[in-house]
Amino acid sequence: MANEARATLRETPLLTVIDLRGEVTTFADDAINSAYRQVSERGAKNILLNFSGVDHLNSAGIAIIIGVLTETRKADQCLLITGLTPHYRKVFHIMGLARYVPIFDSEDAARQSIDSR
Amino acid sequence: MANEARATLRETPLLTVIDLRGEVTTFADDAINSAYRQVSERGAKNILLNFSGVDHLNSAGIAIIIGVLTETRKADQCLLITGLTPHYRKVFHIMGLARYVPIFDSEDAARQSIDSR
Amino acid sequence: MVSGKPTAKRRRNRTIELGIPSDLGWERAAMDVAASVARCMGFPADRIEDIKTAVAEATLNAIEHGNSLDASQRVLIVLVPEGEKLEINVRDRSSTPFPPAEAVGAPSLEDKLTGLSNTRGWGTFLIRSLVDEVEFTSTSEGNLVRMVIHLEP
Amino acid sequence: MVSGKPTAKRRRNRTIELGIPSDLGWERAAMDVAASVARCMGFPADRIEDIKTAVAEATLNAIEHGNSLDASQRVLIVLVPEGEKLEINVRDRSSTPFPPAEAVGAPSLEDKLTGLSNTRGWGTFLIRSLVDEVEFTSTSEGNLVRMVIHLEP
Numbered sequence: 241m242a243n244e245a246r247a248t249l250r251e252t253p254l255l256t257v258i259d260l261r262g263e264v265t266t267f268a269d270d271a272i273n274s275a276y277r278q279v280s281e282r283g284a285k286n287i288l289l290n291f292s293g294v295d296h297l298n299s300a301g302i303a304i305i306i307g308v309l310t311e312t313r314k315a316d317q318c319l320l321i322t323g324l325t326p327h328y329r330k331v332f333h334i335m336g337l338a339r340y341v342p343i344f345d346s347e348d349a350a351r352q353s354i355d356s357r
Numbered sequence: 358m359a360n361e362a363r364a365t366l367r368e369t370p371l372l373t374v375i376d377l378r379g380e381v382t383t384f385a386d387d388a389i390n391s392a393y394r395q396v397s398e399r400g401a402k403n404i405l406l407n408f409s410g411v412d413h414l415n416s417a418g419i420a421i422i423i424g425v426l427t428e429t430r431k432a433d434q435c436l437l438i439t440g441l442t443p444h445y446r447k448v449f450h451i452m453g454l455a456r457y458v459p460i461f462d463s464e465d466a467a468r469q470s471i472d473s474r
Numbered sequence: 475m476v477s478g479k480p481t482a483k484r485r486r487n488r489t490i491e492l493g494i495p496s497d498l499g500w501e502r503a504a505m506d507v508a509a510s511v512a513r514c515m516g517f518p519a520d521r522i523e524d525i526k527t528a529v530a531e532a533t534l535n536a537i538e539h540g541n542s543l544d545a546s547q548r549v550l551i552v553l554v555p556e557g558e559k560l561e562i563n564v565r566d567r568s569s570t571p572f573p574p575a576e577a578v579g580a581p582s583l584e585d586k587l588t589g590l591s592n593t594r595g596w597g598t599f600l601i602r603s604l605v606d607e608v609e610f611t612s613t614s615e616g617n618l619v620r621m622v623i624h625l626e627p
Numbered sequence: 628m629v630s631g632k633p634t635a636k637r638r639r640n641r642t643i644e645l646g647i648p649s650d651l652g653w654e655r656a657a658m659d660v661a662a663s664v665a666r667c668m669g670f671p672a673d674r675i676e677d678i679k680t681a682v683a684e685a686t687l688n689a690i691e692h693g694n695s696l697d698a699s700q701r702v703l704i705v706l707v708p709e710g711e712k713l714e715i716n717v718r719d720r721s722s723t724p725f726p727p728a729e730a731v732g733a734p735s736l737e738d739k740l741t742g743l744s745n746t747r748g749w750g751t752f753l754i755r756s757l758v759d760e761v762e763f764t765s766t767s768e769g770n771l772v773r774m775v776i777h778l779e780p
């Protein structure tokens with residue numbers, strides 16, 4: 241595939257960011273899960289999944305995100321999401337995901353929500 | 358067609374701008390030619406065709422532009438072009454059009470070229 | 475481009491048909507054609523996104539479940555623009571029929587998050603949620619998902 | 628997604644086929660499929676633009692000249708991704724063959740600007756300029772433009 245999924249880590253104040261890029265489909269499994277494992281090993285508590293570099297997302301890709309969400313809930317981590325287009329934001333709402341993981345307009349908005357706890 | 362061609366006039370210092378929008382195909386004939394006629398009736402000398410709102414351009418659309426270019430040459434007007442994507446800029450070069458009509462990166466660059474004459 | 479009453483022949487003539495191999499990834503081609511047909515018909519941007527996702531999921535299911543990723547089997551996507559609505563048919567060569575509707579009810583996110591069920595299983599649910607009409611038909615030739623999206627909701 | 632030596636059968640199975648009515652506007656669907664196949668194959672952005680324009684012009688000619696805008700006649704676009712190259716065939720049902728190559732040489736812009744020739748007549752020239760290989764074939768079934776674009780120029 242030309243537009244493979246990539247997941248890169250970025251430490252920022254208050255948040256560990258996983259920047260997703262390319263196509264988040266079934267092929268993104270390894271990239272996303274290994275990024276999540278690394279983040280966990282570092283002991284990160286607040287993890288922001290940033291979708292702003294994602295150019296395609298389907299139900300198999302969202303299933304991977306649900307897998308990560310399941311893990312973060314077990315590990316008592318806090319997962320946050322940003323960078324979704326209005327369409328995928330709607331899809332996350334339709335699926336009920338928005339009730340389990342907060343979705344923010346921007347990285348800053350996500351950071352503020354942590355800061356103001 | 359959902360994305361009809363539109364051509365709107367805009368008077369600016371030194372230049373009369375025709376802003377093109379939508380699809381510049383065979384269906385754009387009326388819109389472009391009537392905009393050009395209006396501009397000519399106003400006695401405009403320097404006419405800038407702005408393609409930045411164009412989302413599709415094909416050879417039939419370019420043929421309309423060649424028609425306008427032919428008219429401007431007869432009427433001793435100066436035609437200038439801006440707002441082309443790199444691809445269509447290349448296409449205008451391949452067709453040899455770039456030798457007959459100057460193509461600018463921006464409206465400002467077009468204006469400066471008139472100003473510095 | 476699209477007007478008047480469709481007769482059977484007119485209808486056939488006005489369809490846009492796309493055939494793809496059953497390889498993951500080609501569903502992108504189906505999304506792109508659906509989007510360009512919807513754009514031509516004047517659908518608003520947010521509806522085009524809905525259509526793209528519904529077509530992607532139906533095509534993905536046809537590739538993956540219907541044709542079991544067997545690249546020698548093809549998926550056929552037929553788009554029928556009819557003035558005020560767009561019909562989209564996705565056909566595979568499955569020898570297994572669709573599961574009964576009850577089996578593919580709304581998935582429970584709670585079950586998935588607690589490990590009670592697989593994290594997958596959203597495709598059919600998303601299709602149902604995003605289009606105005608949907609019909610799943612299994613025949614001896616294969617499975618067919620027929621989706622309809624109206625220009626005016 | 629695309630690898631290995633294509634045998635006749637493999638080749639057939641790996642094609643992406645799009646059928647459209649001969650109405651102006653549907654060439655956009657052909658551009659979009661071609662772009663998504665090219666994207667899947669890893670073509671760089673500027674080459675994808677070249678491919679889109681070449682496919683648009685060939686499809687437009689098939690709609691307009693080949694099938695004389697008769698919506699009951701269809702244009703078939705067949706894309707064959709083969710590892711390092713993409714082959715694109717555009718087929719119409721024309722009963723008039725392509726004009727001989729000499730007749731569609733490089734158009735003279737000078738002649739057009741001085742009114743000596745029609746402002747149209749760029750399609751074939753653009754196709755030739757933008758793809759790596761092109762072949763125009765007329766048969767009793769209709770006309771066929773076969774274009775090939777290489778991944779590495």
Ligand SMILES: Nc1ncnc2c1ncn2[C@@H]1O[C@H](COP(=O)(O)OP(=O)(O)O)[C@@H](O)[C@H]1O
Pocket residue numbers: 299535536539540541566568570571572573578594595596597598599617
């Ligand atoms: N085209 C099809 N042919 C055969 N079975 C299908 C088809 N589409 C869906 N199914 C069946 O329905 C189930 C639910 O599909 P879906 O809701 O899309 O979720 P997922 O694809 O993630 O499993 C699939 O697991 C499969 O068993």
Ligand SMILES: Nc1ncnc2c1ncn2[C@@H]1O[C@H](COP(=O)(O)OP(=O)(O)O)[C@@H](O)[C@H]1O
Pocket residue numbers: 416688689692693694719721723724725726731747748749750751752770
């Ligand atoms: N698919 C086709 N079938 C029949 N004739 C064609 C076809 N494509 C092109 N032609 C002929 O070749 C001529 C040149 O085509 P082209 O260079 O694309 O310019 P234009 O389409 O602007 O006339 C056309 O005017 C037409 O007579």
